[in-house]
Structure formats: C-alpha cells, structure tokens
Amino acid sequence: MRTGLTSILLILVCFLSNSSLSSKNLKTGNGYAYTDFRDALSASENGDTIYVYPGSYKGNFLIDKSVTIIGKDSPVFDGENNGTVITIEAPGVAILDVIIKNSGKLLDREDAGILVKTDNVNIQRNKLISVLFGIYFRQADNGRIKDNLIEGKKNLDVPRRGDLFRAWYCKGLLIENNTLSYGRDFIIWFSHGITIKKNKIKGARYGLHFMYSADSRILQNSVTYSSVGMYLMYSKNLTIEKNLIAYNRGASGFGIGLKDLDNTELRENVIADNRVGIFIDNSPRNYDTYMKYTGNVIAYNETGVNVLSSLHNSKFKKNSFIENYQQAVLTRGQEAKNDYWEQNFWSNYSGYDEDKDGSGDIPYGQDQVFENLIEEKPNLKILLYSPAVSTLSYAADAFPVLKPEPVLIDKAPSIHSILPSGIIQIKNGGSIKFLSFALVLLLMSAGSLVLFRFKNSIVNKRNGSHR
Numbered sequence: 466m467r468t469g470l471t472s473i474l475l476i477l478v479c480f481l482s483n484s485s486l487s488s489k490n491l492k493t494g495n496g497y498a499y500t501d502f503r504d505a506l507s508a509s510e511n512g513d514t515i516y517v518y519p520g521s522y523k524g525n526f527l528i529d530k531s532v533t534i535i536g537k538d539s540p541v542f543d544g545e546n547n548g549t550v551i552t553i554e555a556p557g558v559a560i561l562d563v564i565i566k567n568s569g570k571l572l573d574r575e576d577a578g579i580l581v582k583t584d585n586v587n588i589q590r591n592k593l594i595s596v597l598f599g600i601y602f603r604q605a606d607n608g609r610i611k612d613n614l615i616e617g618k619k620n621l622d623v624p625r626r627g628d629l630f631r632a633w634y635c636k637g638l639l640i641e642n643n644t645l646s647y648g649r650d651f652i653i654w655f656s657h658g659i660t661i662k663k664n665k666i667k668g669a670r671y672g673l674h675f676m677y678s679a680d681s682r683i684l685q686n687s688v689t690y691s692s693v694g695m696y697l698m699y700s701k702n703l704t705i706e707k708n709l710i711a712y713n714r715g716a717s718g719f720g721i722g723l724k725d726l727d728n729t730e731l732r733e734n735v736i737a738d739n740r741v742g743i744f745i746d747n748s749p750r751n752y753d754t755y756m757k758y759t760g761n762v763i764a765y766n767e768t769g770v771n772v773l774s775s776l777h778n779s780k781f782k783k784n785s786f787i788e789n790y791q792q793a794v795l796t797r798g799q800e801a802k803n804d805y806w807e808q809n810f811w812s813n814y815s816g817y818d819e820d821k822d823g824s825g826d827i828p829y830g831q832d833q834v835f836e837n838l839i840e841e842k843p844n845l846k847i848l849l850y851s852p853a854v855s856t857l858s859y860a861a862d863a864f865p866v867l868k869p870e871p872v873l874i875d876k877a878p879s880i881h882s883i884l885p886s887g888i889i890q891i892k893n894g895g896s897i898k899f900l901s902f903a904l905v906l907l908l909m910s911a912g913s914l915v916l917f918r919f920k921n922s923i924v925n926k927r928n929g930s931h932r
Contacts, residue, residue, distance in 0.1 A: 502522045577598035683704065828875060
C-alpha cells in the first residue's frame with residue numbers, strides 16, 4: 466500500500482515538473498519572433514508568459530488560455546472605439562503593465578476596457594484610458610485588481626458613462642490601490658467577501674455603490690467630488706473603516722447613504738464637506754440586527770446625520786460632530802431619551818467638565834429652534850450665522866417656553882474631538898479647500914461665541930438690577 470502511494474506521488478511530481486519545464490516565454494513586438502500579439506497568443510499554451518514590447522496593438526482581443534501577459538515600456542492595446550478591448554475567458558490569466566484604451570461607447574453592449582468571465586484573474590499596474598466600463602468582473606471569483614489607473618470617457622455626460630469598476634455575482638475579490646475617475650459608478654452587485662482598499666475614486670455619480678452584497682470590507686479609500694460618496698443598499702455584514710469621504714455635493718450630495726442594511730459598522734472615517742454626511746434610511750432593516758458608528762469625524766457638512774427612520778439597535782459612540790450646519794436631523798416622534806448617542810464630541814456643546822474626566826457634566830441636547838425650522842423650511846438655510854438666528858436663539862434662552870423638545874440627548878458628551886489615523890491623503894488641493902472652509906467656520910463660531918458672552922453679560926446685569 467505504501468509502495469503504491471509512493472509511486473503515485475512520484476508520477477505527480479514528474480507531471481508537475483514536466484509541466485513547469487514546458488511553459489514558454491514568448492515575445493511580441495517589432496524585431497521579435499511575433500510582430501502581432503494575436504500570433505503570439507495563438508502560439509501560446511496554458512502556463513506560458515507573453516512579453517509585449519512597445520507598439521500599438523489594435524482591435525479586440527480574446528484571452529482564452531491561462532497565460533501571463535507582461536507589458537514592457539507601456540505597449541498599447543487600442544480598441545479603436547469599438548466593443549470591449551480585452552475579454553478574458555481562461556482562469557488564472559494575469560495582465561500586467563500595459564495600456565488599454567478606446568473601448569466602444571454603447572451602454573447596452575457594456576463596452577469595457579477589460580471584461581473578466583472566469584476565476585483567479587490578476588489585473589495589475591495597468592492604465593485604462595477612455596473606456597466606457599473600466600474593469601468588469603462577471604461571475605468571476607478570487608480576482609486581484611491592484612495598482613491600476615482607470616479613466617472613463619470624459620467627453621460623455623455622467624449618465625452616459627459606464628461603471629469604472631463593476632462586480633456581478635463575484636466572491637473573494639481584492640480591489641486595492643487603484644485610481645478611478647470620470648465614470649458613472651464603482652458598483653458591487655450580488656457579491657460576497659469583497660475587499661476594497663486604498664482606492665482613490667473621484668468625479669463619479671456614485672463613488673462606491675453596493676447592492677445585495679455581504680461580508681465585505683471598505684478600508685482606507687478616498688471618495689471625493691462625486692454626486693454621492695458611497696451608497697450602500699440591501700446588504701449586510703459590511704465594515705467601512707478609515708475612509709475619506711469629502712466634497713460630494715451633487716443633487717443628493719450624500720457622503721455615505723445607508724439603505725436597508727444589517728450588521729454594518731462605520732469606524733474612524735472622515736466624512737467632511739458633503740451636503741449630508743451620513744444619510745440613514747431603514748438601517749438596520751431587521752429588528753435582530755444592528756448598526757454601529759464609532760470614532761468617525763463628521764465635519765463641515767450642511768447636515769451631519771440625516772435619519773429618515775428609527776434608530777433601533779443603533780449606537781453612535783465617540784464620534785466627533787464638528788461645525789456641521791445641522792449636527793443631526795431626525796424624523797419627528799423619536800424618543801430622545803435613549804442610548805443611541807454616547808460620548809460623542811459636539812462642537813456646539815456649551816457644557817463643562819468640572820471633574821476633568823473627559824466627559825461633559827451635563828447632557829448634550831439638540832434642541833435649537835432654528836434647526837427645527839430648517840427641517841421644515843430648508844430655504845431658511847440662507848440665514849445661517851445671520852443676526853436673525855442669534856436673535857432667535859437669544860429669545861429661546863430668555864423664554865424657555867419657546868424651546869422645542871430635544872431630538873437627541875447624549876448623556877455624557879466628550880469634551881475632546883479625535884482625528885483618526887491612517888486616513889488616505891489627497892493631493893489635488895482638496896485638503897487646502899477643507900482647511901480654508903474650516904477656518905471660515907471657526908471664525909464664524911468665534912463671532913457667535915462673542916455674541917453669546919455679550920448676551921449673557923446683559924442677562925446677568927438685568928438679573929443684578931432686579932435683586
């Protein structure tokens with residue numbers, strides 16, 4: 466029995482060795498054995514490597530063998546504005562260091578730079594330029610998409626562009642350190658176990674869009690200058706951590722939109738200068754699931770958090786709400802005295818910390834009259850930081866009967882804000898804009914503080930004169 470097993474192992478080792486020895490290196494380009502890439506591909510076998518040297522290789526290409534394609538000095542695969550440039554149908558293919566450009570522009574045909582229809586494909590260090598759909602994984606598992614630059618067709622209106630990246634019924638994809646711009650969406654459909662890490666996404670409709678997906682991680686990405694930063698829908702078991710979501714001010718302008726999610730955590734993200742920082746619609750969806758928001762910075766948005774539905778099984782803990790026009794907008798009728806809000810920093814908190822334990826000694830309650838008016842009449846935002854708002858706040862303080870009931874209460878608000886580490890940096894001037902905007906708001910806040918102190922001094926003098 467042992468002799469038989471030994472024989473089988475020897476046969477297997479010999480087979481693998483012969484397979485390794487039989488793999489070839491083929492070279493294509495001017496002055497090499499194959500001047501046409503198709504000829505090299507036709508002559509190749511599974512396991513071979515094709516080195517592609519400088520030149521322009523025109524047309525549409527089908528990769529139906531398990532080969533590795535390596536570009537030398539930036540060869541170009543040019544689709545000449547017709548169809549999908551490269552289609553991959555063999556497992557284990559790798560495409561490295563090439564330029565792929567000029568796909569077709571028909572949305573109903575889903576013309577793409579690269580279409581992947583099989584498993585274990587590696588797409589790395591490529592440039593895809595003027596493509597309708599960028600990289601499209603269709604029922605293809607365990608792919609690696611790393612260090613690519615993907616640009617859509619800039620001359621098309623956003624609704625006519627394709628998705629810069631699309632996954633459809635996939636598992637186990639790693640999408641890391643890619644730069645994507647000028648497309649429609651980055652979308653994950655019906656997929657599981659996806660990791661999206663350290664990508665830079667800019668100028669899209671939905672920077673990142675999840676539909677009916679699960680068990681995935683979104684880590685250290687930057688999503689900027691899009692209509693919506695992230696919109697995550699009908700999904701579960703997601704982790705969104707250490708992302709920068711900023712300057713998303715389209716028609717809806719959500720930094721992050723959450724709809725019908727379950728068991729999802731947002732941790733240590735910076736969500737800044739969007740129209741709405743976090744938009745929450747029926748999340749969690751099921752009563753036995755949860756949503757957690759921990760250590761996020763939600764700053765300089767028109768609205769920090771906008772909640773359309775109940776926050777059952779939700780927890781906002783140790784987040785920093787900094788100078789949002791409205792820190793939070795919640796649907797009416799919610800019970801403010803709950804445990805949804807805990808140890809968050811609120812830039813408009815006017816309490817104190819006498820025992821120096823890092824938490825305010827009196828609860829934070831959002832009960833400002835003007836915030837309630839804005840909720841009913843959004844056009845009143847034009848009056849923000851005007852003397853009219855200060856006068857209204859003064860009247861509410863002087864006559865408590867005017868004070869509305871608080872829409873939220875944080876029983877032990879933090880005195881200190883926290884900026885998460887490991888946030889991806891952007892180099893296109895966005896950070897300068899962010900700091901300039903922050904400086905203006907801080908000056909406005911300082912002016913409001915002076916007015917507040919002046920008002921208090923008047924009240925104190927009046928109280929003294931009445932004694």
